[in-house]
Amino acid sequence: MARLTGGDPSLLRRINSAAVLHALRGAQTPTLTELVRTTGLSRPTVEGVVEGLMESGLVVEVPAAPGDVRKQGRPARRFRFRAEAGHLLGMEIGAHRIRVLLADLSGRVLDRHAVAVDEAMAADDRLERARVTVADLLRRTGVARSTLWAVGVGSPGIVEHDGTVRLGTALPGWTGLPLGLRLRRSFRCPVLVENDANAAVLAEHWTGAAIGSDDVVYVMAGLSPGAGSLIGGRLHRGFGGAAGEIGALHLLGREAAPEILLSTTGTPLPPLDEPAMSEVFALAARGDAEASAAVRRFVRRLVHDVAALALALDPELVVLGGWSPSFEVVLEPLREELARYCLRPPKVAMSALGAEAVATGALRLALDHVEERLYAVEETAAQ
């Protein structure tokens, strides 16, 4: 990121500032001596940078720790990064739910708010509901909108770099919607939009079931299946941003949709009706024979989707995200089937973040953006 150009003193200041900030965020309440040791900078340089960061409100001096007494009797000064100096939002705008996480600049979630929405809701109404959800959350927590540094958004569909939904069949009016642009009207900070499954895999890698795994496929094993992949720790979006859009896979084998597979009556369940389907899973978990048969049919289809992804990508780990709390019943059958079909079967784990995976990944996007800014050495125009 740093483009080193001769002896530009302001550039050097920015490099040193980034180094000290990085050290501060990586420690609890370091002393100047500790910061000098971590950064390799001189004590006067670190002092100067810390003073500057205190003036800008990003760093604050904290009371000395009990053992902090130097020989002369004056305790060493301690400092901490003021994560509360700004805030981040991570938002999911989905078919059935709008979910918002509010976090500080360290990514720690301070509060959360989710509202149910109808899958048939028009795009304008859905966006309005998103705005109201954010406003409610900010009001409730007493956080000023002006303290928001970045907003991340996860939503279904193929999302362009600028936040426009190129193609999104899951939500009415979503295709062609300039989602980023529309949301930016409500915020004075950058708004980053990402496909929901892509956001979810970032979340699981950050703080969920995929910590430490850099080759991961997250399968949104719901009614409108999708997947997000990390390859070598980086999001794989594909040439046109459509990687993992596996919704059509089950059509290929002339296999049935989940609402048919999961029916216990012969009549299909209402499409996209997650509560109805969750009920089938719950019944199966309680041993109901019809429901168990329905779940077995569903697993066969799911295996198909997951196997296609696993065979194409060969990930280390597949993380199963889903809409049902009883979804764990599919885990073992899925492992068994994958072991049969994959030359090198991946590990399979349930999502550790459940219904918050997409919003958490959206929050990670916002945090990534802020960290880039905090550590940016070159001066960049605000977005």
Added chain:
Amino acid sequence: MARLTGGDPSLLRRINSAAVLHALRGAQTPTLTELVRTTGLSRPTVEGVVEGLMESGLVVEVPAAPGDVRKQGRPARRFRFRAEAGHLLGMEIGAHRIRVLLADLSGRVLDRHAVAVDEAMAADDRLERARVTVADLLRRTGVARSTLWAVGVGSPGIVEHDGTVRLGTALPGWTGLPLGLRLRRSFRCPVLVENDANAAVLAEHWTGAAIGSDDVVYVMAGLSPGAGSLIGGRLHRGFGGAAGEIGALHLLGREAAPEILLSTTGTPLPPLDEPAMSEVFALAARGDAEASAAVRRFVRRLVHDVAALALALDPELVVLGGWSPSFEVVLEPLREELARYCLRPPKVAMSALGAEAVATGALRLALDHVEERLYAVEETAAQ
């Protein structure tokens, strides 16, 4: 690659040598003045490097061109890279064929040799046949084995970094075979082993249907289907080297194997019998109704494989490699089906290299290795 460490004169010589060599290989027969201009080095430096390269046999002076007369009447000296200073082999060891390409150090193919082998052949016999094929080719062309700089090999299965076949069900005795180690006994130069479909995608990108496309899936649409992928111009091997091993996909939908799908009699064709299947394609091309129906069944299965790869990876381009010269009949139906199932359908093209794709990719591996050595700035231990 260059690790710049202070004023090491031999390091500087190597950097300069790499720069001049690069300029020489990128041009036809440049003059010293042209090399000075291309490299940005001083004339005495370029002269010194060229002398050294001439001594090592990698560069030779060529007769002046007709217009090459300077004011003083003495023509400028011209030089060229001696691609004939060494040789490379690209080899496919497959189920039905062993195919070897012999090339110079620029990757230009000088001669080729292929022999049919039986799919049931034991591993030792297959390796022996490969050795004999190479020996025949070298004898025929009068190329000394000692002039080989690198050998690339493409073969079915999951291939480890060291050239061991971790898993290879297509060839008898292939699983666990230390293929690289075994072949290295026959050569005093490095031997690089890669999965066959991976080699093929490198080949199409280098000199075939995928020139200029960095996000490519090559589908080996034969009897033992496999795929190789480039993502951002780099081979995607997957976490365990099994990416694209889609052989089991058709089992998932309980769909039939090609030998059943392509049968026109109700009795399955002999498995892996490519001539028998080619015959079905040829009949279909001539309008035979039974054969056409068989090909339609086959295309449905192929669409399934390709769609799985395309949906998971979202490549710019899918290259179809196959074993039948009449294979082109599947191209249009495949495009149509992919357009139905993919949110963003990829382009689809036939392999431009046909039966030589794997061997050509193996040659590219050998060439990559040699180029790394030619341009290596750090001294590296010979493999």
